[in-house]
Amino acid sequence: xxxxxxxxxDGTVLDTLEDxxxxxxxxxxxxxxxxxxxxxxxxxxxxxxRRLVERGVPAGTSAAEVGRxxxxxxxxxxxxxxxxxxxxxxxxxxxxxxxxxxxPAAVVSNKTDYAVQALCAQYFPGLxxxxxxxxxxxxxxxxxxxxxxxxxxxxxxxxxxxxxxxxEVDLATARAAELPCIAVAWGxxxxxxxxxxxxxxxxxxxxxxERELIS
Numbered sequence: 001x002x003x004x005x006x007x008x009x010d011g012t013v014l015d016t017l018e019d020x021x022x023x024x025x026x027x028x029x030x031x032x033x034x035x036x037x038x039x040x041x042x043x044x045x046x047x048x049x050r051r052l053v054e055r056g057v058p059a060g061t062s063a064a065e066v067g068r069x070x071x072x073x074x075x076x077x078x079x080x081x082x083x084x085x086x087x088x089x090x091x092x093x094x095x096x097x098x099x100x101x102x103x104p105a106a107v108v109s110n111k112t113d114y115a116v117q118a119l120c121a122q123y124f125p126g127l128x129x130x131x132x133x134x135x136x137x138x139x140x141x142x143x144x145x146x147x148x149x150x151x152x153x154x155x156x157x158x159x160x161x162x163x164x165x166x167x168e169v170d171l172a173t174a175r176a177a178e179l180p181c182i183a184v185a186w187g188x189x190x191x192x193x194x195x196x197x198x199x200x201x202x203x204x205x206x207x208x209x210e211r212e213l214i215s
Contacts, residue, residue, distance in 0.1 A: 002103060004156040005213055006147060006179070008165035009109035009133075010045055011187030013091050014119060016111075017042060018084035019077070024056050027072035031065065033057055042188050046169040048110040048140050049073060074112070081115045082122050088186055090206025095127040101214055104154060106130040108146045110169070130154055142172035147179065164209065168197050182212050 010016045021041040028035055036044070036056050044055040053070045061069075098105050107128050109116050116133030130153045132138075132146045139145045151161060163174040166187025171194075174181030183199035185191035194202050203209045 001101070002162045002213060003160035004151070004154050004162075005098060005103060005105045006150055006161060006163050007105060007107050008163075008167070008170045009107050009111055009116060009119070011166035011189070012088075012164060012170070012184055013095075013107070014085055014087055014123065016081070016085045016119075017045070017188065019081055020045060020052065022083065023073050023077040023080060024052060026076045027053070027069045028056060030072045031069050033061075033069070045188055046110065046167045048134050049077070049112055077112075078114060082119060085119065085123075087123050088184075088206070092124065092127070094206045094210050095124060097210060098213065099127060103214065104129040104156075106150045106154060107132065108141065108150055108163075108173075109133050110140045141169050142176050144173065144177035147173060147177040151177075162213070164213075166194075168193075171197055171199055182209065184209065 007013050017038060021036065021038050024041060025035040044052050050070060053073055054066055057066055057069055095105055105128055107116060107120060111133050113133030113135040116131050120128055120131045130150050132150055134140055151158060158178050161179055163170065163177065163179045163181045164184065165181065166184045167189050171181055183194045183202045185194060185202050185204045191202055201212060203212060
């Protein structure tokens with residue numbers, strides 16, 4: 001049995017896509033730029049808010065304009081990051097069962113840290129022993145920095161931990177941190193894309209994930 005389960009956030013424990021799209025389109029509209037569809041935003045996420053904005057603005061947008069859109073996005077998302085966001089089916093129950101089994105859980109996300117902390121408090125109070133989001137001076141995933149800091153904070157070795165995520169960024173993060181990775185098919189990439197990336201195992205439900213984690 002693992003001694004620590006480190007989860008990605010967006011697309012893994014929380015469906016945040018609609019709120020990300022709404023905040024991006026609010027910022028784009030405020031700056032006179034065209035909106036993006038839900039499927040477009042799905043493919044833009046995974047590398048943090050700045051990269052989401054950089055991918056969302058029209059090609060050739062200046063760095064100054066990207067900065068203006070980013071500032072508008074962050075202002076809107078800070079107020080609306082939980083409007084439509086919801087846990088994926090079975091995730092809160094899984095986290096409670098892990099806790100009851102004595103297996104701590106943590107979150108490592110490329111989402112800005114203020115949003116990570118707010119969403120953990122709103123949807124998973126007391127269920128994560130550590131939650132880390134992107135902040136000044138910390139490299140984004142797939143760099144292993146946040147995973148390494150989480151292992152140290154929880155007093156767990158790499159050999160005792162596992163990473164759970166839904167994207168190519170999460171697979172690369174696990175490799176960089178030298179952790180095994182379990183991929184979830186319900187997130188932003190889906191089973192077909194994950195399989196093409198070489199992900200294994202890939203689970204379809206929280207119940208399947210629980211069997212991989214507690215055995």
